[in-house]
Structures are given as structure tokens and as C-alpha cells.
Amino acid sequence: MARRFSVQRQTGFATIAIICFFALYLPIVVLVFYAFNSADSLSSFQGLSLRWFARAFENRQVIDASIRSLQIAGVAATAATIAATMAAIATTRTEPYRGLTLKYAFINQPLMVPEIVTAVALLIFFARIKIWTGYNGLGYLIAAHTAFCVPFAYLPIRARLENMDSTLEKAAADLYATPWNAFRYVTLPLLWPGILAGFMLAFVISLDDVVITEFVKSAGQDTLPTYMLGQIRRTITPEMNAISALFLLLSICVVIVFFVVNRKRV
Amino acid sequence: MTQPGTIEAERSRDIRKRWLLSLPALLIVLLAATGPLLIVLLYSFLTPGPYGDVLWKPSPDGWIGVFLERDIFTETLSLADAHVSIFVRSVLLSLATTLVTLLFGFPTAYFIATRPERTRELWLLLITIPFWTNLLIRTFAVLQIIRNEGLINTLLMKFGLIERPIQMLFTDGAILTGMVYVYLPLMVLPVYANLEKLDFRLVEAAYDLYATPFRVLTKIIIPLAKPGLIAGSILVFIPALGAYVTPSILGGGKNLMLGNLIELQFGQGRNWPLGSALSITLMLIVTVALLVYVRNVGSQEKRHG
Amino acid sequence: MAESNAVEIRDVVKVFGFGEFAFSAVDHASIAIRKNEFFTLLGPSGCGKTTLLRLIAGFEFPTSGEIILNGEDIGTMPPFKRPINTVFQSYALFPHMTVAENIGFGLTMLGRPKQEVRDRVAAMLKLVRMENLAGRRTSQISGGQQQRVALARALAPQPKVLLLDEPLSALDYKLRKDMQIELKRLQGETGITFIFVTHDQEEALTMSDRIAVMSAGKILQVDSPRAIYDAPADRFVADFIGETNFLSGRIGSVTDGIAHVDTAMAGRISATLPRDFVAEGDVTVVLRPEHAALCDADDPAACQTTGTLENIVYFGTDTHYHVRLGDGETQFMLREQNKPLQRQRFSVGDRVGILFEPNAARVLRN
Known part of the structure; x- marks a missing residue:
């Protein structure tokens, strides 16, 4: 035998894995590469340039959509994280009680329903409310984003709570910490990485959303993804690649922060 | 001095506090997700x-229109071929997506899980980045690879293997490729989470008892990884069945999936009741898939304590 | 005499579960634990000793009964109001704080001035000999050091009572021995009442002023280690603490607190009677293995009984012999101290005689 026996080795698995990683990154690399194309179209590559990035930054619609995306994601992720943290504390480390399963089902419900169905439901629902109230602002988008962000924020916070040694809070109580002090000085600091992870997950999920936003938005409320969807359906210029590359950069930064925060074991 | 009622009172106060704490999350989900359904x-x-x-x-x-269509003149009902074929295509494409991601995702997850501790984090990061990256952008990236002036056709023509570009975009194959591409991380991550906990002493025991590597795979590793494999399959199947962005970009206007059909009823079709009935039907299929999952994994977890 | 008691447990019952699943983890337990005492709750796992400890700490509340501290029933008081601190089995050190922050936590929660907290932490670090590790994270120190931090943290607020829940179980043998001595020293230096929970009888015997032996939620005997070992109250205590031979017989006569018991297996045995125990009829006699010796079976006059040597187990300091007595069922254990250059006198399969030390046997309260 050329290779020494290893308990973990399975023939061909490593090859398949490497192919997968290659296939996952090749399109992204090509996409980013063409963002630096100096040509007018994507049909040929004519040399490096930053002109499409400059173009993107001059595009009023892109800037507006980006700001709107960040606004919605910021508010929705914050609200969802606060609600999810409270819910996680309410649903973990307890003996089962009446309604606990119902709570799980409710909180995770947005994960179980195809996005398109939620999108349609919100379209119908908000259309009514718009008629009743006459309000047309960003509130609808923020409410919708908050709702589907709740389960994403909830997951890491809950996981962190469940893994937390409950004797630590007992120890705090034993050392004269009132329930509030035990929460403030022991539970919250230990839960913090989970809360941060939950927030970032919710933030990215909100930033990435296309379908629900597409159905809920009123005229002139494009977020960056819905703006891009509209453009991709028409004609594609390297400007879209440039915007995508910047968007990718943002995502990668958030993932790396998430990774560092979540992996660091206290 | 100790009242017998104290403990019960304490407990009901605790439960009341827990309801109060979960109220905001429940309300927002009820208001902007569950209620509208x-x-x-x-x-x-x-x-x-x-x-x-x-x-x-x-x-x-609305409900009749899901599978049947009414002849405008004779008012007779007949099977709506267009709808049926979209349903069949959606289910088949989603199943195919699940199967292909399973075939590629399982070895990939296994590969990551068996890396040494130090490099494992890096591989995991590499699979997590696409997971967090905008689905629209990833679909857009696939589009640029497979379109007529894309990377594949350009290379093939450069090497003289073909004379004219192969039409890949706007086919079912394009949708399948795109969905496999965007949903692969959704398969790898839960399978990895499961394999990470795999006790390799069990594998050693199997080898000790004369099992070949293949038998170790089929008799030990896959059965133990089953909850992860099922979870991954569900996580891929549900969004694939309701996919909207990927088929509408890569499938063009002709190769519709359920998501696009629903959208059509709320857009050009102007038939909200039909769109609603289609949505409910889609949800029913998803619910069946979820029930299968709960059955399998639920009982599995109970058996393993 | 209530002032000499640190904690008094009066008829405490703790029931878990409801209806048909209800079971009493602590069943009408009463103990008075004295001030400045090293008191041990000893028993097999599941006997209710940890539940009793948690009741005293305030993590559980009694179903009925009273827990008296300073003349007040603290049974329903939450843990953060009780002047009692705990050393947890898992230590439960706060992973996000340094060693010093951990030790100062209790005093900070009590709202003591910063300077006082600092001084006290320094004193505690000195007490457990960890001065140079004050700034470390608790994950960066060894198991033995974590143990000491847990101790210092619980001692820092100067509690009336310190509870220790099997604190040495995670340590290896050598370290455990060192910590046993350390704990005794700390108890002496601080003068705080220690209530120590363990299932390790050796630990209990070596460290305690008094021991309470528990089984199935009940307290069977509360006494000094010597009294528990030499005069076990019942069969469970005799069996749980150390090794014991049980022989059944009938009381023949009683003179001066010594009973003469006729046994089927070993003839007439003279055995000590428990005080105030009027014995008659069938009784059980217990004899510790170290109170018997092997003798030559061919000299019946010198031996109490005879049997077949079934097993010889070498223990370093001593050797254990298992002898099957005449009826072929009763196994008798005895233990002889090893001496240098000693030759092995008997081998497995030999017929051997057994000699009892005079008056070492004891009649059990039935």
C-alpha cells in the first residue's frame, strides 16, 4: 500500500471536496475579476480599470438603495436581536411548560415557510393596511425584515444559552448576587458572543433578502438587492460586477467577524 | 414556616415572566409572518x-385553477397542462437539487470534519462565506459562467472544441446548476455539524472487527450521520421548491418554477385567489416534507436518548 | 444550647415530582451542625446528601420542615440572602473573570467598598497560596488551582457556613490527598463551619469532626468517625463504612455489656453490646477484617473457626484473605498487615483456621 492506513480516510472524498470548493469560488472570482474590466460590456476583457466602481459610486440609485438596505438591516436586526434574546431567555433552561413547544414553532415559523409564500402573504396584508392607513413608508419593510430575522437571531443566542453552565448563575446567587445582578454580571457577559452572532446573522439575512422585499416595497423603495435584480433582468454591464464585488466584500468582513466571535470559546 | 403553596406559586410566576419575555418576538412573527398566511x-x-x-x-x-382550467367557450374543465408541468418540474428539480447537493455535500462535510483542528476552521470559513453571501450575487456569478459569452463557452471555443456557443442559459439544466450552487452550503453545514460529533472510536471498532472502508462508510458513518443528512436535505429541498430568484434569472421566461408561477398571478396574471391557492399548495408540500423530517429525525433522536 | 449550633435541620422533607412519580429525596432529616465543626454528609450516590446540601444553600426549598440559622428559619430564603457559601463540584468559576475578580465577586455583590474588596481578595489569595495568579483567567490555571480559587471565592465573604459539594472528586489521587490536608487547615484557620458532601468514606473518616451517614433520604447515624467505624448503628452503616463480616447467631448470656453469642459458623463469640440495647434471641454480629488473623487449622484449640482459603489479594500495606467457611456459603474476609521479609504462610486452596481478636466483635442493633 502506497498510503498508510488512516481510520478517517474515505477514497475520493477529498477529491470531491476540493472540486466543490473550486466550483464554489470560481464563479465568484470570475465575477470580481470582471468588475475590473475596462471594456464597455462583459463580452470581452480589455484590461484592468476601476471605471465601473467609479460609475457605481456616481449612480444615485445605487447609493440610495444601499443606504436604504443598511437602514432597514440595521433597524430590523437590532429589533429582532432584542426580541430574540428575550425569547431565548424565556425558552431555555426550564422544565417544559404549557405553550413552550408553541413558542418554538412560532419563533421558527418563518424558517419553515417558503419565502415566496411569506412574500405573497405580506403583499396582501400590507396592501390592505396601506389602504386603511394611507401610510407608505419604510415601516412595512422593516416589520417584514424584523419578523424573518427573529429566528436567525434566536438560533445562536439559544445555542449559547443552552451550552451555558447553569451552576454559574447558581454560584452568583450563592455569592449574594440578586437575580438582576446575576443576569447583569454573569449571564449577559457570557451570552454576549451569542447575541453578537445573532445580530450579525440577522443583519446579513436582512441585507441579502430579495424576494420578500420585492413584494413588500412600495414604489421608490428599492433596496440594493431588488435594484440589482431589476438590472440583471435587463442589460448587464460590468457596473453590476463592481456593485456585487463591494457587496461581497461587506459580507466576507461580517462572516469573518462572526467567525472570530463565535469560535472564541470563553 | 414553609407554605406548601410556595413552590407552585414561584413556578407560575416564573412561567408568567417567561411569557412576558417572549411576547415581543411572538408578536412580531405573528404580525408580519404567521398572521398574513x-x-x-x-x-x-x-x-x-x-x-x-x-x-x-x-x-x-382559485382552487380549481391550481390544476384545472376552464374552457372559455364551453365552460368545461380540463387538466391545466401548463400548471401540472410547472408543478412536476418544480418537484423534480428540487429533488434533483437535493440529491446532487447530498452527493457533493456529504463528502465535503466529511472532508472538513476530518481535517486537523487547526485547518478545519479555515475550511469551515470557506464554506460559510458562500452561505452568508447574497444569493442574488451568487446566481449572477453562475449566470456569467454559463451564458453564451461566459467562461465555459469562451474556453471551449478558444480550444476549438466547439464552433458556436452551447446554449446553457435558460434551460432546466441551468436552473439545476444554479440551485445546486447556491444551496450547497445549506447541505454541508448541518451534515458537518453532525459529523463533527462522530465518535471515531466507533469507526476504529468497526475496522477492528474486519469491516472494509466501504462497509465502514455504509454501515457506520452514514447511519450515524443520518440526522444531519436528513436535516441538510430538508434545508435544501424547502427553499429549492419555493425558489424564485434563481429560476427567474437562469431559467428565463419559459422555464418557470412554482415561485415564478405564484409571482405571475400577483403581477401580470392579476389573479390573486389563484396565486393564494398556489401558495397554500406549495406550503402543503413543504409541510409534508417537514413531517417526514420530524418523523425520521424525531424518532432517531429519541432512540439515541 | 441552640447558640452552639451553626445550622439546625429540623424534620426536613424534600419531595420531587408529583403524584405517582413523587419520591422523597430527603426524608424527615434532622441534624444539628455545631459551630466551627467539620461536618460530613456521607452516603452512596442518590442517597439525598447533595439535595440536603442544596436545601441548606437555598437552591432547593424544603417541602416541609425547617432549616434554622441564627434562630431563624431560612427554608424559603433565596440563596443570595443566606450567609452561606458553596464550593461547587464543578467549581463554577466565572470564565469571563480573572481569579481575583472571581474571589471578589461575593463582596462586590454585597456592596462592600472597593478597598475592602481588594484587601480581602489579597488576603484570600494568600490564604490559598495563589498570590501570583491573581490576574489569570480561570481557564488558564490547573484543576487544583481552580479548586483553590473556588474555595477562596466561597470563603471571601466570611460566611457563617461553607458548603462543599464533593469538591475533590475531579482531582487525581495525589492532589486529592494534598487538598484534604489543605481543607482541614483552612477550616482550622478560618473557624468557619464546613459542611462537606462526599461518597468517599476514607475522605469522610480522615477529615471530619462528625459524620452523618445517609441512605435513601434518611439519616442513619450522626457520630464521630471513630464511633461510626467502631460502633456502626445498623447493618447499612456497618456495610458502607469499611469492610465487615456479618455472622448471625443467638444470644446465650450477657455479662458486663459483653454478650456471648452462639453462631453456627464460628461457635461461641464474645461481642460488645451497644449501650442501652437489651439484646435477646437472634442477633447479627459484625467483625472488621483487621480484627481477625489466620492460624493453623490443625490446632483447633487456637482457632475460632476453620475454612478454605479462596483468594489472596495483595494490597501493599496489607494482604486480604477470603475464606469460605464450613457451610460453603459464608465468605469471611480478614486482613493482615504485611511485614518486611515475611514469607507467605498459606496458599489458595489450603484449609486454614481463623482467630478472632478478643471482644472485637460487636452486636448490631437489629
């Missing part, structure tokens, strides 16, 4: 309005 159900039994929306008149037409 009930309105969809209601709308599916109403009459379409002339410019979209509905008239408050009950009608079964």
Missing part, C-alpha cells in the same frame, strides 16, 4: 378583482 388562505376562496386584489365574493375558482 391566514389571509392568504382566505383570499384563495375569493373572486379576483379586475386590477389585482380581490372582490369580497366567495369563489372556488
Whole structure:
């Protein structure tokens, strides 16, 4: 035998894995590469340039959509994280009680329903409310984003709570910490990485959303993804690649922060 | 001095506090996710309005339209071939997506799980980045690879293997490729989470008892990884069945999936009751898939304690 | 005499579960634990000793009964109001704080001035000999050091009572021995009442002023280690603490607190009677293995009984012999101290005689 026996080795698995990683990154690399194309179209590559990035930054619609995306994601992720943290504390480390399963089902419900169905439901629902109230602002988008962000924020916070040694809070109580002090000085600091992870997950999920936003938005409320969807359906210029590359950069930064925060074991 | 009622009182106070704490999350989900689903159900039994929306008149037409169509002149019902074929295509494409991601995702997850501790984090990061990256952008990236002037056709023509570009975009194959590409991380991550906990002493025991590597794979590793494999399959199947972005970009206007058909009823079709009925149907299929999952994994977890 | 008691447990019952699943983890337990005492709750796992400890700490509340501290029933008081601190089995050190922050936590929660907290932390670090590790994270120190931090943290607020829940179980043998001595020293230096929970009888015997032996939620005997070992109250205590031979017989006569018991297996045995125990009829006699010796079976006059040597187990300091007595069922254990250059006198399969030390046997309260 050329290779020494290893308990973990399975023939061909490593090859398949490497192919997968290659296939996952090749399109992204090509996409980013063409963002630096100096040509007018994507049909040929004519040399490096930053002109499409400059173009993107001059595009009023892109800037507006980006700001709107960040606004919605910021508010929705914050609200969802606060609600999810409270819910996680309410649903973990307890003996089962009446309604606990119902709570799980409710909180995770947005994960179980195809996005398109939620999108349609919100379209119908908000259309009514718009008629009743006459309000047309960003509130609808923020409410919708908050709702589907709740389960994403909830997951890491809950996981962190469940893994937390409950004797630590007992120890705090034993050392004269009132329930509030035990929460403030022991539970919250230990839960913090989970809360941060939950927030970032919710933030990215909100930033990435296309379908629900597409159905809920009123005229002139494009977020960056819905703006891009509209453009991709028409004609594609390297400007879209440039915007995508910047968007990718943002995502990668958030993932790396998430990774560092979540992996660091206290 | 100790009142017997104290403990029960304490407990009911605790439960009341827990309800209060979960209230904001429950309310927002009820208001902007679960509640509206009930309105969809209601709308599916109403009459379409002339410019979209509905008239408050009950009608079964929305539901009839899911699979049947009414002849304009004779008023007779016949099978709506277009809808049936979209349903069949959606289910088949989603199953195929699940299967292909399973075939590629399982070895990839296994590969990551068996890396040494130090490099494992890096591989995991590499699979997590696409997971967090905008689905639209990833679909856009696939589009640029497979379109007529894309990377594949350009290379093939450069090497003289083909004379004219192969039409890959706007086919079912394009949708399948795109969905496999965007949903692969959704398969790898839960399978990895499961394999990470795999006790390799069990594998050693199997080898000790004369099992070949293949038998170790089929008799030990896969059965133990089953909850992860099922979880991954569900996580891929559900969004694939309701996919909207990927088929609408890579499938063009002709190769519709359920998501696009639904969207059509709320857009150009102006038939909200039909769109609502289609949405409910989609949800029913998803619910069946979820029930299968709960059955399998639920009982599995109970057996393993 | 209530002032000499640190904690008094009066008829405490703790029931878990409801209806048909209800079971009493602590069943009408009463103990008075004295001030400045090293008191041990000893028993097999599941006997209710940890539940009793948690009741005293305030993590559980009694179903009925009273827990008296300073003349007040603290049974329903939450843990953060009780002047009692705990050393947890898992230590439960706060992973996000340094060693010093951990030790100062209790005093900070009590709202003591910063300077006082600092001084006290320094004193505690000195007490457990960890001065140079004050700034470390608790994950960066060894198991033995974590143990000491847990101790210092619980001692820092100067509690009336310190509870220790099997604190040495995670340590290896050598370290455990060192910590046993350390604990005794700390108890002496601080003068705080220690209530120590363990299932390790050796630990209990070596460290305690008094021991309470528990089984199935009940307290069977509360006494000094010597009294528990030499005069076990019942069969469970005799069996749980150390090794014991049980022989059944009938009381023949009683003179001066010594009973003469006729046994089927070993003839007439003279055995000590428990005080105030009027014995008659069938009784059980217990004899510790170290109170018997092997003798030559061919000299019946010198031996109490005879049997077949079934097993010889070498223990370093001593050797254990298992002898099957005449009826072929009763196994008798005895233990002889090893001496240098000693030759092995008997081998497995030999017929051997057994000699009892005079008056070492004891009649059990039935």
C-alpha cells in the first residue's frame, strides 16, 4: 500500500471536496475579476480599470438603495436581536411548560415557510393596511425584515444559552448576587458572543433578502438587492460586477467577524 | 414556616415572566409572518378583482385553477397542462437539487470534519462565506459562467472544441446548476455539524472487527450521520421548491418554477385567489416534507436518548 | 444550647415530582451542625446528601420542615440572602473573570467598598497560596488551582457556613490527598463551619469532626468517625463504612455489656453490646477484617473457626484473605498487615483456621 492506513480516510472524498470548493469560488472570482474590466460590456476583457466602481459610486440609485438596505438591516436586526434574546431567555433552561413547544414553532415559523409564500402573504396584508392607513413608508419593510430575522437571531443566542453552565448563575446567587445582578454580571457577559452572532446573522439575512422585499416595497423603495435584480433582468454591464464585488466584500468582513466571535470559546 | 403553596406559586410566576419575555418576538412573527398566511388562505376562496386584489365574493375558482382550467367557450374543465408541468418540474428539480447537493455535500462535510483542528476552521470559513453571501450575487456569478459569452463557452471555443456557443442559459439544466450552487452550503453545514460529533472510536471498532472502508462508510458513518443528512436535505429541498430568484434569472421566461408561477398571478396574471391557492399548495408540500423530517429525525433522536 | 449550633435541620422533607412519580429525596432529616465543626454528609450516590446540601444553600426549598440559622428559619430564603457559601463540584468559576475578580465577586455583590474588596481578595489569595495568579483567567490555571480559587471565592465573604459539594472528586489521587490536608487547615484557620458532601468514606473518616451517614433520604447515624467505624448503628452503616463480616447467631448470656453469642459458623463469640440495647434471641454480629488473623487449622484449640482459603489479594500495606467457611456459603474476609521479609504462610486452596481478636466483635442493633 502506497498510503498508510488512516481510520478517517474515505477514497475520493477529498477529491470531491476540493472540486466543490473550486466550483464554489470560481464563479465568484470570475465575477470580481470582471468588475475590473475596462471594456464597455462583459463580452470581452480589455484590461484592468476601476471605471465601473467609479460609475457605481456616481449612480444615485445605487447609493440610495444601499443606504436604504443598511437602514432597514440595521433597524430590523437590532429589533429582532432584542426580541430574540428575550425569547431565548424565556425558552431555555426550564422544565417544559404549557405553550413552550408553541413558542418554538412560532419563533421558527418563518424558517419553515417558503419565502415566496411569506412574500405573497405580506403583499396582501400590507396592501390592505396601506389602504386603511394611507401610510407608505419604510415601516412595512422593516416589520417584514424584523419578523424573518427573529429566528436567525434566536438560533445562536439559544445555542449559547443552552451550552451555558447553569451552576454559574447558581454560584452568583450563592455569592449574594440578586437575580438582576446575576443576569447583569454573569449571564449577559457570557451570552454576549451569542447575541453578537445573532445580530450579525440577522443583519446579513436582512441585507441579502430579495424576494420578500420585492413584494413588500412600495414604489421608490428599492433596496440594493431588488435594484440589482431589476438590472440583471435587463442589460448587464460590468457596473453590476463592481456593485456585487463591494457587496461581497461587506459580507466576507461580517462572516469573518462572526467567525472570530463565535469560535472564541470563553 | 414553609407554605406548601410556595413552590407552585414561584413556578407560575416564573412561567408568567417567561411569557412576558417572549411576547415581543411572538408578536412580531405573528404580525408580519404567521398572521398574513391566514389571509392568504382566505383570499384563495375569493373572486379576483379586475386590477389585482380581490372582490369580497366567495369563489372556488382559485382552487380549481391550481390544476384545472376552464374552457372559455364551453365552460368545461380540463387538466391545466401548463400548471401540472410547472408543478412536476418544480418537484423534480428540487429533488434533483437535493440529491446532487447530498452527493457533493456529504463528502465535503466529511472532508472538513476530518481535517486537523487547526485547518478545519479555515475550511469551515470557506464554506460559510458562500452561505452568508447574497444569493442574488451568487446566481449572477453562475449566470456569467454559463451564458453564451461566459467562461465555459469562451474556453471551449478558444480550444476549438466547439464552433458556436452551447446554449446553457435558460434551460432546466441551468436552473439545476444554479440551485445546486447556491444551496450547497445549506447541505454541508448541518451534515458537518453532525459529523463533527462522530465518535471515531466507533469507526476504529468497526475496522477492528474486519469491516472494509466501504462497509465502514455504509454501515457506520452514514447511519450515524443520518440526522444531519436528513436535516441538510430538508434545508435544501424547502427553499429549492419555493425558489424564485434563481429560476427567474437562469431559467428565463419559459422555464418557470412554482415561485415564478405564484409571482405571475400577483403581477401580470392579476389573479390573486389563484396565486393564494398556489401558495397554500406549495406550503402543503413543504409541510409534508417537514413531517417526514420530524418523523425520521424525531424518532432517531429519541432512540439515541 | 441552640447558640452552639451553626445550622439546625429540623424534620426536613424534600419531595420531587408529583403524584405517582413523587419520591422523597430527603426524608424527615434532622441534624444539628455545631459551630466551627467539620461536618460530613456521607452516603452512596442518590442517597439525598447533595439535595440536603442544596436545601441548606437555598437552591432547593424544603417541602416541609425547617432549616434554622441564627434562630431563624431560612427554608424559603433565596440563596443570595443566606450567609452561606458553596464550593461547587464543578467549581463554577466565572470564565469571563480573572481569579481575583472571581474571589471578589461575593463582596462586590454585597456592596462592600472597593478597598475592602481588594484587601480581602489579597488576603484570600494568600490564604490559598495563589498570590501570583491573581490576574489569570480561570481557564488558564490547573484543576487544583481552580479548586483553590473556588474555595477562596466561597470563603471571601466570611460566611457563617461553607458548603462543599464533593469538591475533590475531579482531582487525581495525589492532589486529592494534598487538598484534604489543605481543607482541614483552612477550616482550622478560618473557624468557619464546613459542611462537606462526599461518597468517599476514607475522605469522610480522615477529615471530619462528625459524620452523618445517609441512605435513601434518611439519616442513619450522626457520630464521630471513630464511633461510626467502631460502633456502626445498623447493618447499612456497618456495610458502607469499611469492610465487615456479618455472622448471625443467638444470644446465650450477657455479662458486663459483653454478650456471648452462639453462631453456627464460628461457635461461641464474645461481642460488645451497644449501650442501652437489651439484646435477646437472634442477633447479627459484625467483625472488621483487621480484627481477625489466620492460624493453623490443625490446632483447633487456637482457632475460632476453620475454612478454605479462596483468594489472596495483595494490597501493599496489607494482604486480604477470603475464606469460605464450613457451610460453603459464608465468605469471611480478614486482613493482615504485611511485614518486611515475611514469607507467605498459606496458599489458595489450603484449609486454614481463623482467630478472632478478643471482644472485637460487636452486636448490631437489629
